[in-house]
Amino acid sequence: MDKHVQIIGSERKILPNARRASEANLNDEISVLVIVRRHSKDKDSSAILNDCQFSKIHYTHEMFEKNFFIHPDDLKILEDFADEYGLKINETISSSGIVSLTGSIENLSRAFQVEMADYEHPHFHYRGRNGYVHIPQKLSHIIHAVLGLDNRPQTKAHFRLMQNGDIRMRKNGQPSSFTPLEIAKLYNFPQDIDCSEQCIGIIELGGGYLKDDIDQYFSRLGVPAPEIVDIEVDGAKNSPTGDANGPDGEVALDIEIAAAVAPNAKIAVYFAPNSDAGFLKAITTAIHDKVNKPSVISISWGAPEKSWTKQAMDAMNKAFKDAAALGITILCASGDNGSSDGVDDGTVHVDFPASSPFVIGCGGTRLEGINGSIAREIVWNEVNNGSTGGGFSSYFMSPEWQKNLQNSQEEIQNERRGVPDVAGNADPLTGYKILVGGQEYVFGGTSAVAPLYAGLVANLNQQLGRPIGFITPFFYQMTSSNNSFRDITDGNNDTVGNGSYAATVGWDPCTGLGSIDGLKLLNALSAYFSSNLIVQ
Structure with a gap:
């Protein structure tokens, strides 16, 4: 058999507080995802895929499939590899x-030279490995992950449920929570759009x-209940x-907020296992869904960069790049544990x-509204019930469009990707009224911001x-003439105790560019598209 080599970035460590419970059952059958290099039929067609700037030109799904695919020669090598180790290829998603x-x-275990075992954590059991994944050297230029x-479990849902003892009142005596429609009005979203x-x-x-929850919730709002399609992954x-x-709570929050502010939009929910493989498969399924064709995808699950393998982050980032080429907008919650991210x-x-x-990284604010207008908006930082995530990536370099920020943060000078890009109401004390299990609750967290935007x-x-x-x-x-953001300059998301980070004028690693004014953004985009030749 050929010499095996490490897949760079595939190293896993056993979770803290987990103990090895037993050897994995060698006869158990499982499935794994192998991420393979793609070829381009026409090299010139890859220009959109390599361009990280805002583009008016997007691939159709059919164009994408014709231009980006697993080469038959590579697939034959993988088939031979599978046969050699008694494995079966049960699905190939070439695009x-x-x-x-x-x-x-x-x-x-033989094919990838890993040792798997069953581990017991205080909160769950899992099948784990320690160290690197290995592949035959002849496949090192074909297999990426x-x-x-x-x-x-790879991720957590980024929501916070307001506890009964936390209920506060606005100055005018009204409860502090909102419906999604009230939040949309405060943020000046376009109204009455079908x-x-x-x-x-x-x-x-x-x-x-x-x-029943969905029907009852939208009946109370006076908004048509959405068509919901479940996709099982x-x-x-x-x-x-x-x-x-x-x-x-996360599922209800996502559906009820997104559908409330986009009346009559179809909601396609991609249910997948909570693992790195499950997460990636859900994302690629949504991005390349030629039946439902979502034009925007909301993701309210995540985890600190430190807990991911580099191979998984690379694979997911490539999928997000595919979404950009296909004209699909991705919004991701930035987390609810402040600058430490837990x-x-x-x-x-x-x-x-x-x-x-x-993606659009979505941070959190505390929004106070009176009589249909914003009275005050600051960084969300409730010491005992969460704080907006934000800071600088330890893995991704700053994209070109983020390098000219007028900010004195050292990480900006070191050209690291800054998070978040935008922010919206996320404090559970000024949260969203959501129906779960027949009962109304008030939710916050950056999980609410992703489906809101x-x-x-849509x-x-x-x-x-x-x-x-x-x-x-x-x-x-x-520019200042078409700025569509409400700059947040008050507060911080410091959960470490070292003074990082604080809101400031312009972009900052707490609330990004600020909260979005929907109509201003619509006007800015209308002017942009109308003044340029549009090719689709």
């Missing part, structure tokens, strides 16, 4: 560069929703338990996938008659 391999743990050998031509994709890595499905403080090591961290340069993007796409696509660079190109 995504994904090959799914199934086999026994014994054969997969292997995901799914380790199935530990988004029936739009589809919003939502990624869910656990939980589910009850149709790798065996995961809509599995509600009625627990508002668990994944069900890592207890005394230093600062940011959340992935919000740190990807091909996903609904806005509105913009409908009004403009075209997808806005990868809009993040456009945000940073705006």
Whole structure:
């Protein structure tokens, strides 16, 4: 057999507080995702894929599939590899560069030279590995990543449930919580737009929703209940338990906010296992969904960059790049644990996938509104109930469109990707009224911001008659005359105790460029598209 070599960036470590419970059952069959290089039929066609700037030109799904694919020669080599180790190729998704391999743990362990075991963590059990994944040297230029050998829970949902003892009142005596429609009005979203031509994709890595909740919620709002399509990925499905403080709370939050601010939009929910392989498969399924064709995707799940393998982040970032080429906007919650992102090591961290340069990172504010107007908006930082994530990536370099920020932060000078890009109401004390399990709760967290702005993007796409696509660079190109952001200059998200980070004039690593004024952004985009030749 050929010499095996390490896949750079594939190293895994056993989770803290986990103990080895037993050897993995060598006869158990599992599936893994192999991320394979793609070829381009026409090299000139890759220009859009390599351009990280805001583009008016997007691939159709059909064009993309014709131009980016796994070469038959590479697939034949992979088939020979699978045969050699007693594995089976059960799915090939050429446009995504994904090959799914199934086999026994014994054969997969031999093929990739890993040792798998069952581990017990205080909160869950998982199949894990320690060290690197290895592949035959002849495949080193073909295989970029292997995901799914380790199935530990990869992410957490970024929502916060307001506790009963936390209820506060506005100065005028009204409750501090809002419906999504009230938030949309405060942020000056376009009103009364029928988004029936739009589809919003939502990624869910656990939980589910009850149709009765959806019908009742939208009946109370006076908004048509959305058409919801469930897409089951790798065996995961809509599995509600009625627990508002668990994944069900996330699912209800995402659907109810997005559908409320984008009336009549179809909601496509991609249910997938909470693992790095499951997360990637959900994203690629949504991006390349030729049936539902979501033009915007909301992601409210994430984890500190430190907890990801580099191979997984690279694979997901490439998928987000595909979305940009296809004209699909991706919004990701930046996390609810402030500048530490929940890592207890005394230093600062940011959340992935919000740190990807091909998504809109969504931070959080505390929004106070009186009589339909914004009275005050500051950085969300409730010491005992969360704080907006934000900071600088330790992995991604600063994209071109973020390099000219007028900010004295040392990390900007060192050209690191800054997070978030924008922000919106996320404090549970000024949160969103959401129905879960037949009961109304008030939710906050940056999980609420991603679907809120996903609904806005659906509105913009409908009004403009075209997808806005990868809009993040456009945000940073705006001048004072067409600035569509409410700058947040008060507060900080310091959860480490070293003074990082504080809001300031312009972009900052707490609330990014600020909260979005929907109509101003619509006007800016309308002017941009009308003054330039549009090619689709």
